[in-house]
Amino acid sequence: MSESQYPQPAPVETRLVFWYFVAGMVYFAIALLAGFFFSLQFLNHYPFAGIEWLSPGRVRMLHTNAVAYGFILNCFLGALHWVVPRLTRYPVASRGLSWFIFWAVQAIVLATAFGLLAGHAQAIEWGETPLYVDPFVVVGLILMGINFSVPIFKASRKPLYVSLWYFSVAFVWTTLNYVMGNFIPQFFTPGAAGAAIVGLFIHDLVGLLVTPIGWGLMYYFVPVILKKPIWSHAVSLIGFWGLAFFYPLQGVHHFFWSTIPMFAQYSAVVSTIGVEVVVMTVFVNFVATVRGRGEAFKQLPIRWFYTGIVFYMITCAQCAYQALLTTQKIIHFTDWVVGHAHLVMFGVFGFWILGIVTELWPRLTGRPWHNPSLNTAHYWLSTAGMLIMFVDLLAAGVLQGYLWQSLAPWEQSLVASVPFWAWRTASGLMIIAGQVLFFYNMWRTAAAPLPAAETKPVPEPVTV
Amino acid sequence: MEQRPVIERFATVTLVAGVGFFGLSVLLFAWLPFQLTRQVPMVTVEEIAKQPIPEFYDLARRYPEQFMKYFGEPNSESYARALRMGRDIYIAEACWHCHSQFVRPVSNEDIRFGRVSYAAEHQNELQLPQLLGTRRVGPDLIRSAGKHGNDWHAAHFYEPRWVVPTSVMPSYKWFFDPPAKPGDPPQPNARGLAIINYVQWLGSWAEPLPPPILPAQAAQP
Numbered sequence: 001m002s003e004s005q006y007p008q009p010a011p012v013e014t015r016l017v018f019w020y021f022v023a024g025m026v027y028f029a030i031a032l033l034a035g036f037f038f039s040l041q042f043l044n045h046y047p048f049a050g051i052e053w054l055s056p057g058r059v060r061m062l063h064t065n066a067v068a069y070g071f072i073l074n075c076f077l078g079a080l081h082w083v084v085p086r087l088t089r090y091p092v093a094s095r096g097l098s099w100f101i102f103w104a105v106q107a108i109v110l111a112t113a114f115g116l117l118a119g120h121a122q123a124i125e126w127g128e129t130p131l132y133v134d135p136f137v138v139v140g141l142i143l144m145g146i147n148f149s150v151p152i153f154k155a156s157r158k159p160l161y162v163s164l165w166y167f168s169v170a171f172v173w174t175t176l177n178y179v180m181g182n183f184i185p186q187f188f189t190p191g192a193a194g195a196a197i198v199g200l201f202i203h204d205l206v207g208l209l210v211t212p213i214g215w216g217l218m219y220y221f222v223p224v225i226l227k228k229p230i231w232s233h234a235v236s237l238i239g240f241w242g243l244a245f246f247y248p249l250q251g252v253h254h255f256f257w258s259t260i261p262m263f264a265q266y267s268a269v270v271s272t273i274g275v276e277v278v279v280m281t282v283f284v285n286f287v288a289t290v291r292g293r294g295e296a297f298k299q300l301p302i303r304w305f306y307t308g309i310v311f312y313m314i315t316c317a318q319c320a321y322q323a324l325l326t327t328q329k330i331i332h333f334t335d336w337v338v339g340h341a342h343l344v345m346f347g348v349f350g351f352w353i354l355g356i357v358t359e360l361w362p363r364l365t366g367r368p369w370h371n372p373s374l375n376t377a378h379y380w381l382s383t384a385g386m387l388i389m390f391v392d393l394l395a396a397g398v399l400q401g402y403l404w405q406s407l408a409p410w411e412q413s414l415v416a417s418v419p420f421w422a423w424r425t426a427s428g429l430m431i432i433a434g435q436v437l438f439f440y441n442m443w444r445t446a447a448a449p450l451p452a453a454e455t456k457p458v459p460e461p462v463t464v
Numbered sequence: 465m466e467q468r469p470v471i472e473r474f475a476t477v478t479l480v481a482g483v484g485f486f487g488l489s490v491l492l493f494a495w496l497p498f499q500l501t502r503q504v505p506m507v508t509v510e511e512i513a514k515q516p517i518p519e520f521y522d523l524a525r526r527y528p529e530q531f532m533k534y535f536g537e538p539n540s541e542s543y544a545r546a547l548r549m550g551r552d553i554y555i556a557e558a559c560w561h562c563h564s565q566f567v568r569p570v571s572n573e574d575i576r577f578g579r580v581s582y583a584a585e586h587q588n589e590l591q592l593p594q595l596l597g598t599r600r601v602g603p604d605l606i607r608s609a610g611k612h613g614n615d616w617h618a619a620h621f622y623e624p625r626w627v628v629p630t631s632v633m634p635s636y637k638w639f640f641d642p643p644a645k646p647g648d649p650p651q652p653n654a655r656g657l658a659i660i661n662y663v664q665w666l667g668s669w670a671e672p673l674p675p676p677i678l679p680a681q682a683a684q685p
Contacts, residue, residue, distance in 0.1 A: 044632060049635060050635065050637050058556075060558060060561055123594075156473065159468050159469070160472055168482075169477050169478055172482030172486075186593050190506055190589065191501060191591045192594075193498040194594035199493075200489060200493055200494065237472075248488070249493065255598070259581050259583040259585075328570075329571045404571060404572075410602070414630050
């Protein structure tokens with residue numbers, strides 16, 4: 001692919017992007033292993049039984065936190081360092097600050113991992129980060145916001161492209177959200193009010209950090225690779241403002257039928273359905289963009305992106321349906337929600353990241369992919385594994401919900417779930433196998449000798 | 465300068481969408497529920513500890529040496545300490561990822577677990593942060609007070625499959641001191657005593673319901 005298909009290059013810290021992706025993939029590998037081992041507990045074959053620091057409950061927190069803060073945040077920051085200077089044509093605020101943030105993120109993720117395994121976790125879902133790490137996270141988020149907002153602000157003398165709306169607001173939201181979710185329920189609001197705030201935090205972490213940055217990146221990479229503009233600017237406006245208005249209003253749907261005041265629960269139903277309807281416009285926009293360009297799916301990044309976009313549509317349709325008080329009677333507390341979460345975090349945002357890395361890795365290393373067919377296998381193993389896991393956990397959730405309602409002894413729901421849990425582990429192994437191929441390919445690509453007529457410095461080999 | 469629609473400006477996006485819409489959500493879903501629930505004052509651990517639960521005294525009798533070593537005399541002071549410690553272990557071991565702490569008014573949960581949860585029972589210091597939970601691999605725990613004896617809990621924490629053969633709960637052997645003589649049963653240490661006491665406390669405030677009417681199949685042991 002030639003450089004000319006991209007906008008005019010601005011100063012991009014290519015090595016920083018490279019190292020963010022390396023760090024992201026290392027934590028991704030850790031998260032995959034943690035998830036795999038935790039799933040073995042459900043089959044009573046946990047390999048580290050009796051070791052306090054590797055207790056399944058703690059490893060479960062390692063899994064989710066390594067995904068959110070290790071894998072997704074690192075890879076998103078790397079991609080932002082690639083995209084923001086290109087879209088704004090200004091460099092980020094400070095090169096030194098960029099590298100400082102990189103090391104700060106790694107230190108925070110490692111401190112979190114240590115804290116979780118040592119038993120210092122905080123009882124906030126997705127915010128298990130120990131309390132003594134939380135202030136540093138807030139400072140880090142503010143610094144990230146400043147670093148990326150300076151070029152966006154400079155560029156805002158002209159109309160801002162849709163990606164930049166998402167990027168500039170994501171760090172404002174996440175800083176506010178992190179302060180709200182980690183400190184108010186910990187010190188001020190017990191019980192139902194605390195649960196309402198934790199619900200907001202759980203949902204806003206996905207909805208106001210991961211989703212806006214993910215969509216912002218899609219609004220950049222899809223048109224650039226397809227070499228055509230996005231279908232409709234007006235529709236992208238609806239998608240953005242709809243998400244911005246409805247997304248913060250629905251967190252309480254994580255605690256339906258709880259002791260949270262019912263007005264909050266009813267409003268959460270309405271806004272959940274509202275946001276799913278509105279973000280469907282984003283889906284339409286992207287489908288209309290690729291319409292008539294079927295041959296583009298031969299390019300692996302586009303295939304990753306659009307698989308993720310279709311999965312996003314599925315999760316949205318599912319979310320509008322599962323966040324009804326009636327549906328919640330059965331599926332709440334079950335594996336249904338676990339399947340939903342995996343489709344969102346891996347099937348959508350993970351897939352987008354993998355597509356971006358597939359696209360950028362040759363450009364970051366200056367070398368062609370060592371073996372492109374490994375990347376194709378990576379795609380199919382991940383997609384098949386994800387689909388099997390999703391359908392399997394959904395079915396398990398429905399079964400568990402009805403067994404609980406039937407008043408059968410609790411153990412019966414465990415016995416009935418074991419085959420589903422075995423399939424979950426098997427599908428997870430498919431996903432892991434795909435990533436092993438990808439990690440190997442990344443390493444071989446980065447370690448290969450430079451093609452002739454290239455004079456770039458050789459990056460160090462990637463070991464994962 | 466090119467025309468810049470208001471809703472596409474940096475300031476509009478960050479202030480209206482970023483601060484404004486987020487502030488609206490905080491107002492509706494954090495501040496309002498807080499104003500409603502604060503009418504029930506938050507109970508401190510010291511207030512809870514004025515009357516220890518019977519299971520706490522049972523722990524002192526059942527494991528006298530261990531209890532004396534780690535908690536001293538069974539009184540309000542040691543009970544408060546045990547409750548706080550038990551809650552911290554519940555968080556550290558992420559018990560709340562697989563057990564909830566509220567009974568819903570749907571799905572026959574009042575028959576299975578007991579009285580439906582009410583807001584006041586979560587208005588205490590041990591629910592900072594709240595432990596309502598979002599997933600049940602194991603059953604709800606907010607009505608677990610007295611459902612099993614302390615010895616059942618000790619065996620269950622040491623090796624859950626000894627008492628529930630199909631359980632997928634991890635074993636927590638670090639809640640126990642190794643036996644003094646080979647062949648003796650392991651004795652719960654400070655953490656074991658505290659977590660048993662905490663689970664036995666959950667729901668000890670709720671008046672018991674009449675025995676549930678279960679389907680014939682479920683009534684069998």
